[in-house]
Amino acid sequence: MRLKKYTYLTALLFLIASFSFAQKNEYNIIPAPLNLKPSKGIFIFNEGTSLQLGKGVSPEVKNAFFILKDRLNTAAGLMITANNTARSKNVIICRQNNSLEKKESYILSITPDKIEIEAREPAGFFYAAQTLRQLLPEAIENKDRVSDIKWSVPCCRIEDSPVFSYRGLHLDVCRNFASLDEVKTYIDQIALLKLNIFHWHLTDDQGWRIEIRKYPKLTEVGAFRDRTMKGHHNDYPRLWDNTRTGGYYTQEEIKEVIAYAAERFVTIIPEIEMPGHATAALASYPEYSCSGGPFDVEGRWGVFNDVFCTREETFDFLEDVLDEVAGLFPGEYIHIGGDECPKVRWKRCHACQERMKEEGLNDEHELQSYFVRRMEKYLKGKGKKIIGWDEILEGGLAPAATVMSWRGIAGGIAAARQGNDVIMTPSEAMYFDFYQSRLPSQPLAIGGYVPLEKVYAYKAMPDELTKDQYKHILGIQANVWTEYMPTRAQREYMIFPRVAALAEVAWLPEAKKDYKRFSSDIPSLMQRYSYMGLNYSDAFYSIIGNTVPDRETGLKLELSTSAPGMQIRYTVDGTEPTIASPLYTGGIPVSDKEIVVKAISLKDGKIMSPPYNQTFIVNKAAGQQIIFEDAEGNISGQNGGGNLTDCIMGKFPLGRFDWFSYAGSDATVTIVFNKPKMISELIFSSANQNNVYVYSPRNIEFFISEDGDTFRSIGNVKHEQMAAADGKAKITTSPLTVKKVKMAISMYGVVPKDKVGAGNPSALFVDEIIVR
Numbered sequence: 101m102r103l104k105k106y107t108y109l110t111a112l113l114f115l116i117a118s119f120s121f122a123q124k125n126e127y128n129i130i131p132a133p134l135n136l137k138p139s140k141g142i143f144i145f146n147e148g149t150s151l152q153l154g155k156g157v158s159p160e161v162k163n164a165f166f167i168l169k170d171r172l173n174t175a176a177g178l179m180i181t182a183n184n185t186a187r188s189k190n191v192i193i194c195r196q197n198n199s200l201e202k203k204e205s206y207i208l209s210i211t212p213d214k215i216e217i218e219a220r221e222p223a224g225f226f227y228a229a230q231t232l233r234q235l236l237p238e239a240i241e242n243k244d245r246v247s248d249i250k251w252s253v254p255c256c257r258i259e260d261s262p263v264f265s266y267r268g269l270h271l272d273v274c275r276n277f278a279s280l281d282e283v284k285t286y287i288d289q290i291a292l293l294k295l296n297i298f299h300w301h302l303t304d305d306q307g308w309r310i311e312i313r314k315y316p317k318l319t320e321v322g323a324f325r326d327r328t329m330k331g332h333h334n335d336y337p338r339l340w341d342n343t344r345t346g347g348y349y350t351q352e353e354i355k356e357v358i359a360y361a362a363e364r365f366v367t368i369i370p371e372i373e374m375p376g377h378a379t380a381a382l383a384s385y386p387e388y389s390c391s392g393g394p395f396d397v398e399g400r401w402g403v404f405n406d407v408f409c410t411r412e413e414t415f416d417f418l419e420d421v422l423d424e425v426a427g428l429f430p431g432e433y434i435h436i437g438g439d440e441c442p443k444v445r446w447k448r449c450h451a452c453q454e455r456m457k458e459e460g461l462n463d464e465h466e467l468q469s470y471f472v473r474r475m476e477k478y479l480k481g482k483g484k485k486i487i488g489w490d491e492i493l494e495g496g497l498a499p500a501a502t503v504m505s506w507r508g509i510a511g512g513i514a515a516a517r518q519g520n521d522v523i524m525t526p527s528e529a530m531y532f533d534f535y536q537s538r539l540p541s542q543p544l545a546i547g548g549y550v551p552l553e554k555v556y557a558y559k560a561m562p563d564e565l566t567k568d569q570y571k572h573i574l575g576i577q578a579n580v581w582t583e584y585m586p587t588r589a590q591r592e593y594m595i596f597p598r599v600a601a602l603a604e605v606a607w608l609p610e611a612k613k614d615y616k617r618f619s620s621d622i623p624s625l626m627q628r629y630s631y632m633g634l635n636y637s638d639a640f641y642s643i644i645g646n647t648v649p650d651r652e653t654g655l656k657l658e659l660s661t662s663a664p665g666m667q668i669r670y671t672v673d674g675t676e677p678t679i680a681s682p683l684y685t686g687g688i689p690v691s692d693k694e695i696v697v698k699a700i701s702l703k704d705g706k707i708m709s710p711p712y713n714q715t716f717i718v719n720k721a722a723g724q725q726i727i728f729e730d731a732e733g734n735i736s737g738q739n740g741g742g743n744l745t746d747c748i749m750g751k752f753p754l755g756r757f758d759w760f761s762y763a764g765s766d767a768t769v770t771i772v773f774n775k776p777k778m779i780s781e782l783i784f785s786s787a788n789q790n791n792v793y794v795y796s797p798r799n800i801e802f803f804i805s806e807d808g809d810t811f812r813s814i815g816n817v818k819h820e821q822m823a824a825a826d827g828k829a830k831i832t833t834s835p836l837t838v839k840k841v842k843m844a845i846s847m848y849g850v851v852p853k854d855k856v857g858a859g860n861p862s863a864l865f866v867d868e869i870i871v872r
């Protein structure tokens with residue numbers, strides 16, 4: 101009996117032991133290390149754990165561990181002390197390894213006895229410590245002591261090194277001011293994910309945020325605005341919030357932030373915008389404009405005509421400003437903006453026209469180029485290099501300027517081909533002010549659609565370049581423009597967790613990227629964010645709905661989530677989905693009518709997503725090939741036309757992802773059916789929002805093709821009719837069997853005199869093409 105009990109107990113103990121042994125080690129490291137070899141067992145941190153610097157390791161390496169030590173102290177109550185007596189157990193040993201390739205490279209080996217780190221420079225040791233921090237339980241991020249946790253890290257061997265030397269995150273503190281504390285937290289988050297550049301956008305139309313001692317009005321006047329527009333730029337009528345807002349950083353505060361960043365191996369690139377986006381500076385010193393002002397610090401978002409004049413006094417002023425900026429920031433780069441500079445004032449300014457004559461400049465683009473080159477030369481004399489947005493390519497690129505490619509990647513490609521350095525930050529993947537979910541419940545954003553997967557999928561090395569030109573791509577950056585992020589919580593919501601995808605694209609070579617693995621690391625990071633008290637988006641768990649062509653039924657609806665392994669339950673009868681609703685197992689077949697899909701995502705029986713509710717206007721155009729062509733035969737416009745037939749009607753404000761936008765010559769849109777279809781109604785649905793230069797076409801002519809070759813007109817609809825019908829053009833016919841339909845779009849053209857944007861070309865916004 102006794103024996104039996106004993107055997108039973110051993111068996112049980114063995115079972116428990118083997119169970120815990122068999123429990124797989126997890127490694128949720130973002131960015132994922134270049135090479136990770138998992139092994140069994142764990143290293144446990146306790147009161148006796150010490151840090152030991154091996155021979156030849158510089159004493160400053162100790163500082164690379166300050167965050168890890170602080171976390172262990174705060175959350176775990178453990179004091180890790182540096183100790184020089186050689187020990188072989190319960191110790192973190194740092195070794196100098198000069199054979200490692202990059203300053204960030206490190207090797208980290210964890211066994212139950214000890215942790216060994218090799219690096220060439222303090223940055224490598226710092227990144228090894230950040231990896232250790234991520235290997236510790238999530239609670240290590242808590243602001244106070246957490247008890248009942250085993251503070252262990254899983255055994256493994258990591259060899260790590262980044263693909264890019266420039267791994268940046270930008271923050272616009274002009275449209276909405278961020279406190280010193282927020283900026284520091286931001287830098288903490290940059291460092292956690294092994295990013296190394298903070299691009300600090302310090303001046304813009306809506307606020308000047310850096311103290312310049314020689315020109316005190318820049319902050320006395322320029323750092324505050326009396327009113328701010330409410331809602332979206334495209335809303336009509338314009339509503340205002342009349343609260344005075346603003347703020348700026350003193351030079352002492354800036355120094356504090358620079359030092360704070362340096363401790364975390366983050367370099368700050370300050371941006372002083374010129375010649376455009378200058379209203380706040382011009383409100384302070386109107387003498388540096390072409391007209392002389394007066395101006396108010398701007399309360400609207402957008403692009404404004406009053407820019408720095410190219411008179412000599414302006415250059416003196418800007419050089420004085422840059423003297424102070426260059427004196428403050430130790431980094432090698434200063435960003436001088438250069439984007440979105442309208443030329444209308446220069447065209448009518450005597451001084452600017454004189455300048456063009458004197459310098460032999462052919463047009464105002466060359467004048468902008470002159471401006472940038474002059475600044476480059478001046479800063480070069482101070483040992484600084486310039487960065488500018490891709491507009492600095494227009495009119496001729498300054499010899500050694502680094503280009504930030506934001507309007508797609510073409511600017512970056514062109515600059516690399518010219519032998520200039522490039523930072524890729526294309527809006528379609530790297531703009532965190534764009535929507536991250538299509539749920540209508542999302543807080544207002546500027547427009548666009550950049551979900552987590554899209555950030556992750558971004559391929560930083562464009563195929564168009566040769567191997568030799570690749571060296572000019574220094575790296576990538578995501579931008580956080582804050583027009584639609586009035587609060588700190590809102591900014592956090594837009595940044596986290598998309599910044600994790602940025603970090604991994606910046607760190608890992610393309611071939612090592614793996615969305616499935618990455619997305620399985622996200623919940624752990626989110627838990628860390630919770631401990632840190634950061635706000636983050638739940639878009640990861642929310643439902644994404646798409647119409648997809650289906651060979652048999654013509655069309656099906658696909659539901660998915662960014663998060664892996666989720667269960668989706670849905671209804672199509674208008675009722676609210678519950679945990680008992682039908683389980684989604686694959687495309688939902690849909691027929692030729694309207695369908696309302698409501699869905700939720702679940703994990704372990706718990707509802708994880710906000711409710712999804714989308715009406716699809718299912719029709720014969722859905723899922724068919726669509727070709728949008730301008731007069732020159734280019735397929736253009738946003739998404740190449742794909743969202744014209746997604747069965748989702750556009751919502752206002754304009755600019756959301758559900759609109760197709762186009763500004764160009766007259767165009768045609770053709771739908772090629774996969775098999776002949778019987779049709780009797782065609783609808784072209786556009787927006788007619790004249791307050792933002794958006795006009796329904798002047799005319800739409802509808803064509804059908806029965807043989808797939810020749811087209812025949814079946815009628816047309818004029819602008820006035822569309823304007824009276826909410827932008828919709830509709831044609832009905834007796835039933836016809838057709839292979840193709842085509843719509844010839846005559847653009848509205850130049851905006852009339854008495855309207856907003858007079859003289860500019862109109863833009864076209866189309867949400868949907870419907871065929872019944």
Ligand code: TNX
Pocket residue numbers: 439440489506531533546581582583
């Ligand atoms: C364009 S990106 C801008 C910014 C806006 C941003 C909004 C760039 C160089 N200029 O001024 O904030 O779009 O997405």
